[in-house]
Amino acid sequence: xxxxxxxxxxxxxxxxxxxxxxxxxxxxxxxxxxxxxxxxxxxxxxxxxxxxxxxxxxxxxxxxxxxxxxxxxxxxxxxxxxxxxxxxxxxxxxxxxxxxxxxxxxxxxxxxxxxxxxxxxxxxxxxxxxxxxxxxxxxxxxxxxxxxxxxxxxxxxxxxxxxxxxxxxxxxxxxxxxxxxxxxxxxxxxxxxxxxxxxxxxxxxxxxxxxxxxxxxxxxxxxxxxxxxxxxxxxxxxxxxxxxxxxxxxxxxxxxxxxxxxxxxxxxxxxxxxxxxxxxxxxxxxxxxxxxxxxxxxxxxxxxxxxxxxxxxxxxxxxxxxxxxxxxxxxxxxxxxxxxxxxxxxxxxxxxxxxxxxxxxxxxxxxxxxxxxxxx
Ligand SMILES: Nc1ncnc2c1ncn2[C@@H]1O[C@H](COP(=O)(O)OP(=O)(O)OP(=O)(O)O)[C@@H](O)[C@H]1O
Numbered sequence: 001x002x003x004x005x006x007x008x009x010x011x012x013x014x015x016x017x018x019x020x021x022x023x024x025x026x027x028x029x030x031x032x033x034x035x036x037x038x039x040x041x042x043x044x045x046x047x048x049x050x051x052x053x054x055x056x057x058x059x060x061x062x063x064x065x066x067x068x069x070x071x072x073x074x075x076x077x078x079x080x081x082x083x084x085x086x087x088x089x090x091x092x093x094x095x096x097x098x099x100x101x102x103x104x105x106x107x108x109x110x111x112x113x114x115x116x117x118x119x120x121x122x123x124x125x126x127x128x129x130x131x132x133x134x135x136x137x138x139x140x141x142x143x144x145x146x147x148x149x150x151x152x153x154x155x156x157x158x159x160x161x162x163x164x165x166x167x168x169x170x171x172x173x174x175x176x177x178x179x180x181x182x183x184x185x186x187x188x189x190x191x192x193x194x195x196x197x198x199x200x201x202x203x204x205x206x207x208x209x210x211x212x213x214x215x216x217x218x219x220x221x222x223x224x225x226x227x228x229x230x231x232x233x234x235x236x237x238x239x240x241x242x243x244x245x246x247x248x249x250x251x252x253x254x255x256x257x258x259x260x261x262x263x264x265x266x267x268x269x270x271x272x273x274x275x276x277x278x279x280x281x282x283x284x285x286x287x288x289x290x291x292x293x294x295x296x297x298x299x300x301x302x303x304x305x306x307x308x309x310x311x312x313x314x315x316x317x318x319x320x321x322x323x324x325x326x327x328x329x330x331x332x333x334x335x336x337x338x339x340x341x342x343x344x345x346x347x348x349x350x351x352x353x354x355x356x357x358x359x360x361x362x363x364x365x366x367x368x369x370x371x372x373x374x375x376x
Contacts, residue, residue, distance in 0.1 A: 001091060002340040003043060003124060003312055005073030010062040012038040013371035020375075022364040023077040023310075025335070026342045027349045030368030036344040039373060040128070040314040043342065046072040046094045047126025047312065049107075049117040058100045069097040074123060077310045078338045092123050118153065118160035125154045125309055129297055129330075130316035136296065137289045138281050141270035148205060148235075148271055151212060151300050154309060156204040166197035166266065174261045182257055194265065195245040201266045202237045208303070209235040209271070215306075216299035223295065223329065227288060230276040238268035290321060298333045305337045312340040319345050328356055335361045 002023035008014045013035050028036050037053065041060065044052045051060055061068040074092040095108035107114045114120060127150070135143045152159050173190040176183060213233055220228045239248045248264050249256070256263050273280040273292070280292065301311045313334055318327055331354040334341050343349065351360050365376045 001074045001123060001310055002077030003046070003072050004075045005071075005090070006039075006042060006046075007071040008042050008069065010065040010068040011042050011070060012060055012062060014038050014042060015370065015372040017373045019366065019373050020364075021340075021342075022362060023075065023340050024361045025331075025363035026340075026366065027351075027363055028342060028344045028366045028368055028373070029346065029348050030344075032346060034368045035371040035373075036368050037130075037316050038371070039368065040130075040316050040342055040344065042070045043072070043312065044126055044128060044314060045070045045096050047121055047124035049096065049105075049121055052128045052130065052314070053132065057098045057105075061098070061100050066101045067097060067099045069095065071095045072124070077340060094120055094123060096120060116160070121153070125150075125304055125311045126314060127297060127300060127311050128314045128316070129294070129318060130314070131321055133297070134290055134293050134321070136293050137273060137284070141268070144271040144273075145269055147296070147300075148209060148212070148269075151303055152204050152208040154304055155208045155211065155307065159201070159204045162197055162200050162204070163266075166194070166201055169193045169197060170262050170265070170267065177256055177262070178260045182253075187253070191246060191249045194262070195249065198238075198245050198265045202269075205266070205269060206235060206237070211303045211306075212296075212299055215302035216296060219295055219299050219302065219333075225291060225295075227275070227284075231280070231292075232272075232274045234272045234274070236270045236272050238266050238270075239264040291326060294322070294326060294330055298330070298337075301334065301337050301339055305339070310338060310340060313342070315341060315343040317344060324353055328354055331355060332357070332359075335359075 002021070004021050004023065006019075006021070007016060009016070028039060030036050041051050041053060044050075051057070054060070072094045073090040074094065075090055093108070093110050095106075097106045098104070107117065107120050109119055109123070136147045149159075149163075169190060173187075173194050176186055176190055216233060220231075239245055245265060252264060275283045280289065284292065301313070304311050315330070318330070322330070331341075335355075343354075349365070351363070354360070367374050367376055
């Protein structure tokens, strides 16, 4: 499926404009501060339920307003089995609205209110490539967990609810750990529930990671970047799995009690990236790290595409981060995968640079000015 319509109210500087997006490539250009990133950010809200550039909803509501809304319309996208008649019909309507004073979020799918964010996000797998994405390699484990869990969420339907249950149990377990006199029998109850949910999360992550790794290795063989020999990607579940998590928890009781929170389990998981035995973040040049992240993102797209899901990629400001060759590689791979893609640039995009082989896909070009999107 692809996002073909969007409507916003009180979202940053965006001005409502009736445009239709392509299920393939959308090229947005406009001066600094015109609103390009805000358009991508609004799209991101429908697929992620949050901004990909700031942590607080308050930042995106138009200055002086209390509530913002984003509506999106999805059609069948590039699915081959949909004839011309089917294409163009909206198959899902998504909406997210946030009152930043009352701190209330309202979510809608096809006109019905839904409670969980996953009910909204499941329809629009949105993957962002912006200057912040390089933290997947350079940043801490949390960035890599977020990277992996995005795919796990779209691959394993049970993941989101298991994750939520596990977070609740973790918080209760932490409270018990912080109690002055530790109630060992109560701890055992939390341990059991926590270990059970953690093992389930681990299974979902390990299965998705295996798919991802296969896709990544196939991709690396094709693109033939010189430095991938000796590169190792390994999933670390968050505890030493030569023991059961239950055993690990019991044997580290004193350590966890001193720290006052859970130290082992899925909240400590990571994707370990090593080159010739050393962490990539310490070994690779900045350029190599960027290429690695781009390849990892494409590999994720491959995993979802194998499952028949069309990913919507948001490429913000990639001209500043990637050279011409990498941009062209990214564009042609995403085209081959049948992804929907939004690309921003300050200058009118040079289509011939993105597809130097002359095989540009169907695309739509938009100019952004003072928050208004106009198709050219
Ligand atoms: N909450 C808000 N309310 C109103 N306007 C806002 C709000 N937040 C940001 N703006 C303004 O919206 C404009 C759009 O910003 P945005 O980051 O989307 O621009 P951009 O086209 O991506 O710019 P650049 O090319 O510099 O990255 C900016 O001029 C900014 O000052």
